[in-house]
Amino acid sequence: MTQRLSAWVHGHVQGVGFRWWTRSRALELGLVGYASNHVDGRVHVVAEGPREKLDALVAALRSGDTPGRVDLVVEDFSSARGDHSTFSER
Template sequence: MTDRVRLTAWVHGSVQGVGFRWWTRSRALELGLVGHATNRPDGRVLVIAEGPRPECDRLLELLRSGTTPGVVDLVVESWSGAVGGLVGFDER
């Protein structure tokens, strides 16, 4: 069984009000991940995703792919062990 990890990704750019969180939620659910995508007051979107490392890596690739709604200028990620307590994938 693959160890579960937590991806924390801060997405910078024009990513609010363009369907970015919905798009991220759809991709995460397709990959079987749990977590949330949350608008932040400074215009960034915080993405927290937990699941197997390969699926989290794929979500990170998608966030950087240029195929997202809006314009992603930068994605800053950090990794840790899964914390748990998450169900589904929410837009916040």
């Protein structure tokens, strides 16, 4: 069953290649969606795919192996909308 992940990533995650890194991990996992910067310094990650792949993306975001510094990841899961065909940076 396909689900939708909405994750807000807090920390020093802008201007360090974080969205590109996230896109690469998502594509490796076969996920679709996007990663976008927000004016308050957070990155919003929206991804759709099987729950185990979404869980793997969240684990990667929290791994300590990301560009920059992740202090907190706040995630929420819901039903997929099916409105993406690839994973992009916004």
